[in-house]
Amino acid sequence: MNDMERRKFEEGFKDAFKDAEVSPSENVWTNIELDITRAEGGKMKQRLLFYKLLAAASITFALCMVGVDYYSDNKGIEVNEIALSENTVQGRSRTNGRAQTENSVRAIDSATPSVVTESAEVSPEFKTEQTPTSTSPSTTFIGSENYHVAASDLNDENTLPDRNASNTLYTDKSTPFATDGNSNVVFISPDENFNDMADRPLPSLYTSSVKHPQYVTGQSVADPVALMFARLKDLERELSGEKKDKKSRSAEQLWTSVGFSAGSFNSVNPNVSPPSNQTMARTNQTVNRQAKASGTAYSLGISVGTKLAERWVIQGGVNYLTQLSDYTTDEAIGSSNLESFKAASLNEFKAGIDNKVISTAPYTVNTSVRFISVPVQAGYLIVNKKVNVLLNAGVSTDMFLQNTVDPEGNGLETTTQGHGDDSPYRALNFSGLVGTELSYRFADRYRLSLNPGLRYPFNSIYKDNVGVDATPLTFDIGLRFRYIFK
Amino acid sequence: MLNEQELIDGCRKSDRASQRALYDRYCRKMMVVCLRYSKTTAEAEDILQEGFVKVFNGLKDFRQESKLETWITRIMVNTALNAQRKKLYLYPMVDVQEIDLPEEELSISGIHFTQLLEMIQALPQGCQIVFNLFAIEGYSHKEIAEQLGISEGTSKSQFARAKSLLQKRLAKESTYYERYGEAKI
Numbered sequence: 101m102n103d104m105e106r107r108k109f110e111e112g113f114k115d116a117f118k119d120a121e122v123s124p125s126e127n128v129w130t131n132i133e134l135d136i137t138r139a140e141g142g143k144m145k146q147r148l149l150f151y152k153l154l155a156a157a158s159i160t161f162a163l164c165m166v167g168v169d170y171y172s173d174n175k176g177i178e179v180n181e182i183a184l185s186e187n188t189v190q191g192r193s194r195t196n197g198r199a200q201t202e203n204s205v206r207a208i209d210s211a212t213p214s215v216v217t218e219s220a221e222v223s224p225e226f227k228t229e230q231t232p233t234s235t236s237p238s239t240t241f242i243g244s245e246n247y248h249v250a251a252s253d254l255n256d257e258n259t260l261p262d263r264n265a266s267n268t269l270y271t272d273k274s275t276p277f278a279t280d281g282n283s284n285v286v287f288i289s290p291d292e293n294f295n296d297m298a299d300r301p302l303p304s305l306y307t308s309s310v311k312h313p314q315y316v317t318g319q320s321v322a323d324p325v326a327l328m329f330a331r332l333k334d335l336e337r338e339l340s341g342e343k344k345d346k347k348s349r350s351a352e353q354l355w356t357s358v359g360f361s362a363g364s365f366n367s368v369n370p371n372v373s374p375p376s377n378q379t380m381a382r383t384n385q386t387v388n389r390q391a392k393a394s395g396t397a398y399s400l401g402i403s404v405g406t407k408l409a410e411r412w413v414i415q416g417g418v419n420y421l422t423q424l425s426d427y428t429t430d431e432a433i434g435s436s437n438l439e440s441f442k443a444a445s446l447n448e449f450k451a452g453i454d455n456k457v458i459s460t461a462p463y464t465v466n467t468s469v470r471f472i473s474v475p476v477q478a479g480y481l482i483v484n485k486k487v488n489v490l491l492n493a494g495v496s497t498d499m500f501l502q503n504t505v506d507p508e509g510n511g512l513e514t515t516t517q518g519h520g521d522d523s524p525y526r527a528l529n530f531s532g533l534v535g536t537e538l539s540y541r542f543a544d545r546y547r548l549s550l551n552p553g554l555r556y557p558f559n560s561i562y563k564d565n566v567g568v569d570a571t572p573l574t575f576d577i578g579l580r581f582r583y584i585f586k
Numbered sequence: 587m588l589n590e591q592e593l594i595d596g597c598r599k600s601d602r603a604s605q606r607a608l609y610d611r612y613c614r615k616m617m618v619v620c621l622r623y624s625k626t627t628a629e630a631e632d633i634l635q636e637g638f639v640k641v642f643n644g645l646k647d648f649r650q651e652s653k654l655e656t657w658i659t660r661i662m663v664n665t666a667l668n669a670q671r672k673k674l675y676l677y678p679m680v681d682v683q684e685i686d687l688p689e690e691e692l693s694i695s696g697i698h699f700t701q702l703l704e705m706i707q708a709l710p711q712g713c714q715i716v717f718n719l720f721a722i723e724g725y726s727h728k729e730i731a732e733q734l735g736i737s738e739g740t741s742k743s744q745f746a747r748a749k750s751l752l753q754k755r756l757a758k759e760s761t762y763y764e765r766y767g768e769a770k771i
Contacts, residue, residue, distance in 0.1 A: 109694070109721075109749070109753075110720070110721040110722075112694040112695060113694065113702060113721050113722055114721065114722050114724075116694060116697070116699045116702050117618060117622070117699055117702070117703075117722055120615070120618045120699040120703075121614035121615055121617070121618060122614060122617040122618050122621060122700075123613075123614050123617065124613055124614070124617045124630075124631050124634055125631060127631070128613070128631050128634055128635050128638075129606065129609055131635050132609065132635050132638045132639055132642075133602070133606075135635070135639045136600075136602075136605065136639060136642055139639075139643065140600065427602075428602035428603055428606065430606070461603075461606075461607070462602065462603045462606035462607065463603045464601060464602060464603045508603065
C-alpha cells in the first residue's frame with residue numbers, strides 16, 4: 101500500500117464527515133441554557149456581593165463615625181468636670197484652706213490634654229519682683245504639652261506672679277497657690293507662713309506634676325491657676341459655640357426630599373407550579389423563564405421626613421418604580437384567526453384560552469413592570485453631625501400599574517397588561533425595606549444623601565391562582581436632595 | 587437570518603436568542619465531532635453541552651482570525667480530549683507491535699458516515715483519539731504527541747493499529763455486501 105493510497109484512505113474518512121450532521125436531543129440546549137443562566141447568576145451574585153460590600157463599608161463607616169462622636173462627647177464631659185473642679189478650687193481653697201483642697205488639686209493635676217489656650221488672662225493681683233527674663237518672649241508650657249501660654253500674654257509685669265528667688269517657690273498672699281522648685285503646684289493656706297511652708301517637704305497629695313522643667317528653671321513664669329481659668333473661659337466659649345451648632349442641627353425637624361435610585365433585582369426562589377392545563381403545559385418553560393428573569397430597577401420619587409426624637413426620624417413618600425427584565429422564548433401567541441401575534445408571556449397565557457401557541461425561532465422579550473410605591477420608614481440617626489448616618493427600616497405599599505411586554509421578534513405586537521381581574525399581577529403588594537442613608541449638609545437648608553437599600557416583597561407579585569411565585573429582591577442605591585424646612 | 591458577525595455580536599452581549607441561533611446553526615455538525623471522540627450518544631451530548639458553554643463564555647475573546655466553525659470545532663475537540671484524558675490515564679497508550687496492513691486499500695466511498703462513525707466508536711480509546719486527530723482533524727503525530735503527552739512513536743503505532751482495525755472491519759463489511767448484494771445502509 102503506497103502513501104498515496106494511505107492518504108486516500110484518510111481523506112475518505114475526512115470527506116465522509118465533512119458535511120455530516122447529527123441532531124442532538126433538545127435536552128442539550130436546555131442544559132446549556134441552565135449553565136449559562138447559572139454563570140450569569142454568578143455574575144449577578146458578584147454584583148450583589150459588590151453592593152453588599154458597599155453596604156458593609158457604609159455601616160463600618162457609620163460605626164466609625166459613632167465612635168468618633170462618642171469619643172468627642174466624652175471629651176466634652178471631661179472638660180466640664182474640670183470646669184466644675186476649678187470652681188470648687190476657688191470656693192473651697194479660699195474658705196477651708198489646705199485640708200479641703202485635695203480634690204481641687206487633683207483636678208488641676210489631671211492631665212487635661214485637650215485644654216489648649218491661645219491667650220491667657222492672668223490675675224492682676226499677681227506681681228513679680230524681679231527677673232526680666234520672666235518676660236522672655238519664649239512660650240511657657242504648663243501642666244502638659246498641650247497646655248501653653250503665649251509669651252505675649254506674659255509680657256506684662258503685672259500679670260506675672262510673685263516669685264521667691266531663694267527657694268523658687270512662687271506665691272501670692274491672696275491666693276492659696278504656689279509652685280515649688282520641683283515643678284509642683286501646691287496649695288498654701290492664707291494663714292500659713294510661706295517660709296515655713298517652703299522649709300518642710302511637700303505632701304504628695306498636694307503635688308501636681310508639671311512636666312516642663314522650664315516652668316521652674318526657666319525664666320518665664322505664669323500662674324497655672326490663672327491660666328487654667330483663662331483656658332476655661334475659652335472652653336466655655338467653645339462649648340457655647342458647639343451648643344449653638346448642635347442646636348442648629350437639632351433644629352432639623354422637618355424636611356422634604358426628591359431623588360432617584362437605580363439597582364438590580366433578581367427573583368429569590370421563583371416557583372412555577374406544574375402545568376395544570378394544556379396551554380400551561382406547552383408554555384411552562386416560558387413562564388418559568390419569565391418568573392426567573394432578573395434585571396434592573398429604577399425609581400423616582402419624593403419624600404417627607406420629620407424627627408420624632410433626638411435620634412429617631414420617620415420618613416414617607418411616593419415613588420414611581422420600574423423593573424426591567426428580559427427572557428427568551430421560542431413561542432408566540434397567535435389570535436384565534438392567526439392574524440396577529442404577541443410575545444409568549446404570562447399575561448397572554450392568563451388572558452384567554454382562544455389564543456394559539458405557535459413555535460417560533462427563539463427571540464428575546466423585554467418586560468417593564470411599573471409600580472407606584474408608598475414607603476414609610478423609621479430611622480435611627482447613628483451619626484448626627486454635618487454628615488449624618490441613618491439606619492432605615494420600614495414597609496412599602498406597592499400599587500401595580502402595568503407590565504409592558506415588548507418582543508424583539510419581527511411582526512410581534514407590544515402589549516400592556518394592567519391590573520384587574522384578568523391580570524396575573526396583584527394590584528397591591530407589600531414590601532419590606534432596609535437601608536442606610538449617608539447624607540451631607542452642604543448648606544443651611546440642604547442635604548445631599550446616598551441611600552443604599554434592599555426591598556423584598558412579602559408575597560409574590562403574581563396572584564395566587566396563577567401558580568407562579570416570584571418575589572424579586574431589589575438592591576438599589578439612591579441619590580436624594582433634601583430641603584430642610586425648619 | 588442573522589449572519590455570522592451578527593450572531594457573534596449578539597452572543598457577546600449575552601443575547602439568549604443569538605446564542606440559541608448560533609447553537610442551532612452549529613450543533614448538528616458539532617454533534618458529529620463529539621460522537622467521533624466518544625463511545626455513546628449521551629457521552630457526546632455531555633461534551634457538546636460543555637463545549638457550547640465554553641464557546642459562549644469564550645466568544646468575547648474570539649479574535650476572528652479563523653472561521654467561527656473552525657474555532658468552535660477546536661473547542662469541541664479540546665473539550666472531548668479533556669473528557670477522555672482521565673480514561674487515557676487509566677488505560678495508557680503504549681506502542682504496539684508492527685502492524686501488518688492489508689495489501690489492498692479498501693475504499694470507503696459509498697459507506698454512510700454513520701457506519702464509519704460506528705466503526706470509529708468501536709476502536710479502542712487511544713486508537714480512536716489518535717485516528718480522529720490524525721486522519722480527520724489533520725494534526726501531525728508530533729502535535730498529537732504533545733497534546734496527549736505521549737511519544738510520537740506511540741501516536742504512530744496507535745494510528746497504525748486504528749487503521750488496521752478499521753480496514754479489517756471494512757473488509758468484513760465489504761464481504762457482507764458482496765455476499766448479500768445490497769448496501770447495508
